[in-house]
Amino acid sequence: MSDLILETRALTKEFRGFVAVSNVNLQVQRGHIHALIGPNGAGKTTCFNLLTKFLAPTKGKILFNGADITGERPAQIARRGIIRSFQISAVFPNLTVLENVRIGLQRNTGTSFHFWKRESTLNVLNDRARALLDEVDLGGFADTQTVNLPYGRKRALEIATTLAMEPELMLLDEPTQGMGHEDVDRVTQLIKKVSAGRTILMVEHNMNVISSIADKITVLARGAVLAEGPYDTVSRDPAVMEAYMGTSEGALEGAHG
Incomplete structure (x- = not known):
């Protein structure tokens, strides 16, 4: 079985001429915690909705365990795990x-x-x-x-x-949103705990959470992949830092997505 559990190829979603997700090539490795981050309006939730088929892509493919699931309905996706x-x-x-x-x-x-x-x-x-x-x-x-x-x-x-x-693949959408520090720490450790033997793809705005548990990070900006890799690499990427300017004091660690 391939190390890739989920893959997208040129995944794109347009709304009346507005491109919300643009040619996203995502590769999620089996057994990893993979984080999807980006500034407000980057296309993270739209991407999640495409993966779970609450939205149909304008073009592109979604593969799960090597099978093309692009045309499947939400219930079929859930039955796959x-x-x-x-x-x-x-x-x-x-x-x-x-x-x-x-x-x-x-x-x-x-x-x-x-x-x-x-x-x-x-x-x-x-x-x-x-x-x-x-x-x-x-x-x-x-x-x-x-x-x-x-x-x-x-x-x-x-x-x-x-x-x-x-689930074979858990999609967590902003799991720590609206929480105080103590709850954030508890849920972060919980996600780490339940990730054993599972794969997790998560949208998260709290960079402290991302830096402590994510194996790989994909950064979206204006619907496209801006950078990808481990936190230490991504957080130092000049393009990523520029994308987050204005949402914090210029520091990625304080950014909300």
Whole structure:
């Protein structure tokens, strides 16, 4: 099997003449944490939407495990093992933490819509759900109503529900957005922990997070790839520093994307 789990070739998206993503050639290596960064309006989220087929590309190809998935629908992409965790925490606030993860497990077993079954039949999923909660350090919150969780813990729960889908490739969209320093540190370590044996592609604006866990970084600017490589190389690239000017004091470390 190839070292590349995901590849795009000349991936392009135009909106009425505006080119949001332009000839992006992305190569994500299996088992790596790959970060997609860039200034506001760089095309990061549009690129994510193309990869998960919430948008259709204007041209170009998307390959997953060597197979051309360019024409597939979002549900087909998910069944292949490409699972996206959204920028806004996607959990059910009035269910318990355990019930949220159990729903993710139901989706993966194909029983999502068996509403007529007794709830007790879902208890067979509880052991796996509790194991996933332990993996994201939420074991002590299993019976907590999700609405009562602190924001950072909700993001941890979202990662657990993503893991319940048994992703081969996890797409994390701004996983630390809106968090305080303590939550950022916790979620960063959590992402590092759950990356073992998995591949993660993430959009992230916090450069401290990127520098500490990303194996490879792709920088987008105006929809095109500006630079690529490890953090130490990319952060010193003059073109990257210029692209981030104005979003911070001229330092990449303070930039938001």
